Amino acid sequence: MAKCEMAIMGGSGDTKVMWDSEQEAEVENARRTFNDLRGRGYAAFAVRTSGEKGRQVTEFDPEAEKLIMVPQIAGG
Numbered sequence: 001m002a003k004c005e006m007a008i009m010g011g012s013g014d015t016k017v018m019w020d021s022e023q024e025a026e027v028e029n030a031r032r033t034f035n036d037l038r039g040r041g042y043a044a045f046a047v048r049t050s051g052e053k054g055r056q057v058t059e060f061d062p063e064a065e066k067l068i069m070v071p072q073i074a075g076g
Contacts, residue, residue, distance in 0.1 A: 041072040
C-alpha cells in the first residue's frame with residue numbers, strides 16, 4: 001500500500017489531497033484534481049519524501065510519493 005500526497009499551493013496556504021495508489025477511486029480523484037489544476041495553469045513538481053531534488057512533471061503519476069502544485073505567477 002503506497003500513500004501518496006498532492007500539496008496544492010494557494011493564496012491562503014496549501015491544500016492536501018491524499019490517495020492510496022492501490023485504491024482506484026482515490027487514484028482517479030487525485031488524477032482529476034491534477035488534470036484540473038494543470039488546465040488552470042498550475043505547474044506540477046514530483047518530489048521524494050527522502051528530500052531528493054524534485055522534477056517538473058506534466059502527467060499524473062499515481063505512484064508519485066509527493067506532488068506539489070504551484071499556481072502561475074503573474075508578472076507586473
